[in-house]
Amino acid sequence: MKSITIQQPGTLVIEERPQIKPQPGEVRIRVTSAGICGSDIHIYRGHNPFAKYPRVIGHEFFGQIDATGEGVDASRIGERVVGDPVVSCGHCYPCSVGRPNVCTQLQVIGVHRDGGFSEYVTLPAKNAYVVPDSIPDNEATMVEPFTIAANICNQMNPGPLDTALIYGAGPMGLTTIQVLRGVYGVKEILVADRIDERLAMAQANGAHRIINNANRELKAELEASGIRPTLIIDAACHPSILPEAISLASPAARIGIMGFSSDPCVLNQQSITSKELTIYSSRLNSKRFPQVISWMAEQKIRPEKLITHQFAYTQVTEAMEIFEKDQQRCCKVLLKF
Incomplete structure (x- = not known):
């Protein structure tokens, strides 16, 4: 072979x-x-x-x-x-x-x-x-990537009341956009990335708003619009993101980390505890394949x-x-x- x-x-x-x-x-x-x-x-x-x-x-x-x-x-x-x-x-x-x-x-x-x-x-x-016959071969090959999004969302329990901010419009970010919108009905999804073409992909996959944070300050953009994200997902995994996400988050927000960097980052305990934030990490998937296959069959994603x-x-x-x-x-x- x-x-x-x-x-x-x-x-x-x-x-x-x-x-x-x-x-x-x-x-x-x-x-x-x-x-x-x-x-x-x-x-x-x-x-x-x-x-x-x-x-x-x-x-x-x-x-x-x-x-x-x-x-x-x-x-x-x-x-x-x-x-x-x-x-x-x-x-x-x-x-x-x-x-x-x-x-x-x-x-x-x-x-x-x-x-x-x-x-x-x-x-x-x-x-x-x-995989049911209704799902074509190519789409079936995509089940595993969507289980990564399913895993973090299962932990964070998104819902219609949430305003979500996603860092990164690569494959992990795009699958997460689809799951948040098509499965959980999140009312507003913002995506930050540094590549315009990636942001266009994010919009095509269901993002309500896109921000190029290479040339626009994300904090200023959100404050100008009065947005305090209640759910933040780091699908880019640069060590600078988590401290910024903590500062941007609404009180009682949830923050999810979809990957890792070996480089250290510095966190302020007060900013976490004062808002009573919850931080989740996610690795691979915990038996999410049946869930994703059903979403595909129902065309939710x-x-x-x-x-x-x-x-x-x-x-x-x-x-x-x-x-x-x-x-x-x-x-x-x-x-x-």
Whole structure:
């Protein structure tokens, strides 16, 4: 089988590997398409501290089950499925309280174990979720990115009374816009980014108002409009954002962090406690796949709006370069196998 492998940071190859077999409790998926994520680029560039090399990357993938391991019903062969990359132990404290995404023995497909940038991938049968025929292949490939937005929103409990501010109009920010508006009915969604073309994408995905904070001071813009966000989501994850979000937030607001930077930031405890703010962090997803699949089936979210490029997997180097460098026009890139 052909697999896209990062042999070491900066070295990507398409190589022939022996066909894999599903282990007991697993299924094998014949991959149809896979999405490129920023974390794939980080592994390629050597910036992901969790990755071990060599590694077949890719954690956003869709295909059909073509083989089952011992203990898995063979009737599952032929199912159209998406794979949840979160592989957890099921018995540690986080798992026991419904947070397998931070399992003490967490393995992420495409990071800790080989992923979906391959003609075939294996994973636990419970991690392969059936996709109804009403959802096209390309859109099914987008389930995993939307689970990231679903995870943070599940924690923050948005609603029609909220005024939301989202930092960053990349894929994480855009999926979150769609979920806030299409699922939770948030009345006003503001998006701040430093690239006009990204802001246009935000508007096309449901943002009510956009602000280029490269040349306009965000605080002044909000104060001039009398806006105090009640829900702030950091989908850009620069260390300067959280202190600013705390200062902009309404009393009793919630702030969510969708990623991380290893650089430190300085917070003022008084500004947090005086407003009784709640700060959430979110990593990956905690079994949000069924939720997102149902949203897609009901057309509450529109994943096709985010897909800007498609390539054959043999063009992966070109695809990753466009994803990494063309932030004006590129959002989600799919590889076809």
